[in-house]
Amino acid sequence: MLSRTASELYWMARYLERAESIVRVLDVTYKLSLMPIRSQQNQDLNLPLSLTGTHALFEEHYTRLTITNLLNFFVLDHRNPSSIYNCFQAAWNNAHSVRGSLSAEVWESINATWIEMKLMRSKGVAKVGTDTFFDWAKERAHLFRGAMFGTLLRNDALCFIRLGTLIERAYATAQLLGVKDQQLDVDPDPVREYYRLDTLLRAVSAREAYHSLYKHPVSRETVAELLVLRNDMPRSLRACVGDMVLQLERIGGQRANIPRRLAHTLHVELRFSTLDEVLAHGLQAYMVHFQGKINGLADSIHHTYLEAL
Known part of the structure; x- marks a missing residue:
C-alpha cells in the first residue's frame, strides 16, 4: 500500500x-x-x-x-x-x-x-x-x-483504519481520565463526585458494563481499573493497546520493528500492572505518562508507514 x-x-x-x-x-x-x-x-x-x-x-x-x-x-x-x-x-x-x-x-x-x-x-x-x-x-x-x-477486506487498509481509531480512542480515554481525576481531587461534594463518575462512565459507554462487573457503589478506584486495566472493556487503555499490537503485527514489514516494539512494551506494561501500581503516583500523572507513550507510538507509525520514502 x-x-x-x-x-x-x-x-x-x-x-x-x-x-x-x-x-x-x-x-x-x-x-x-x-x-x-x-x-x-x-x-x-x-x-x-x-x-x-x-x-x-x-x-x-x-x-x-x-x-x-x-x-x-x-x-x-x-x-x-x-x-x-x-x-x-x-x-x-x-x-x-x-x-x-x-x-x-x-x-x-x-x-x-x-x-x-x-x-x-x-x-x-x-x-x-x-x-x-x-x-x-x-x-x-x-x-x-x-x-x-x-x-471491508481484512487487508492493510482496514489495519490502518483501525490503528487511527485506536490511537485516537486511547488518547481520548487517557485525557478524560486525567482531567476528571484532577477535578474530583478538588471536589468536596460527594454527591457531585458520584454524578461526575457516573457521567464519565456514560461518556465512554461503560455505565452498563461497570454495573455488570462491579456490585458495589461507583468509586474512582474501580472506574480507573475498568478504563485502564480491563481487557474486556472496548475503550480501556489496555484493550486499545492490545488491538494496536494485533493491527501492527498484521501489517508487518521489515521496517515495522520500532512501532511494534513500542506497542508491545506498552501492552505488557498495562497487562501486568496492578491498580495499586497505576495509582501509586496519582492517576493524573499516570495518564500524562500514558499520553506521552501513545504520542511516541503515533510518531513511530507516522515515520514508519505514512511518510513517503
Whole structure:
C-alpha cells in the first residue's frame, strides 16, 4: 500500500473518532451544566477546553463561558480546529482522496454524515436539539464502524483504519481520565463526585458494563481499573493497546520493528500492572505518562508507514 493511501485512511479514522470523542465530552459537560449545584459550574464547562487546549482560542471569539457558546464553539465553529464540523470535514476530505480503497457502504456512511452535518450547521444546534445532535453524531460513528467491519477486506487498509481509531480512542480515554481525576481531587461534594463518575462512565459507554462487573457503589478506584486495566472493556487503555499490537503485527514489514516494539512494551506494561501500581503516583500523572507513550507510538507509525520514502 502507498504511504499516501495509508496516511489518508489512518487520518480519516482519527478524525471520525475524534469527532465522536468530542461529542461524548460535550454530552457529559451539557449534563453537568444542568445540575442544580452551581458552585463549580465553570470548572465543568472548562472540561472540553482543557482536553483540547483551546482556552485562548475560545476567549478570542467569545466573551462569556456559557454552555451555549461552548456548544457553538465545539460543534459548528470553523475557527476551532477541534470542532466537530472541522473533524467531519477533514474525515470526508481524506475519505474522498482514497475512495477506491473503501467499500460503497463505508463511503456512503461518511458522505451522508458530512452532508447532514452541513445541513445541521445551517440550522444551528439549538434548532436541531442538543440531545438529538449528540445522539445523531454517535449514531453516525456507529454506522461507520458497522460498515467498516461488515464490508471491508481484512487487508492493510482496514489495519490502518483501525490503528487511527485506536490511537485516537486511547488518547481520548487517557485525557478524560486525567482531567476528571484532577477535578474530583478538588471536589468536596460527594454527591457531585458520584454524578461526575457516573457521567464519565456514560461518556465512554461503560455505565452498563461497570454495573455488570462491579456490585458495589461507583468509586474512582474501580472506574480507573475498568478504563485502564480491563481487557474486556472496548475503550480501556489496555484493550486499545492490545488491538494496536494485533493491527501492527498484521501489517508487518521489515521496517515495522520500532512501532511494534513500542506497542508491545506498552501492552505488557498495562497487562501486568496492578491498580495499586497505576495509582501509586496519582492517576493524573499516570495518564500524562500514558499520553506521552501513545504520542511516541503515533510518531513511530507516522515515520514508519505514512511518510513517503
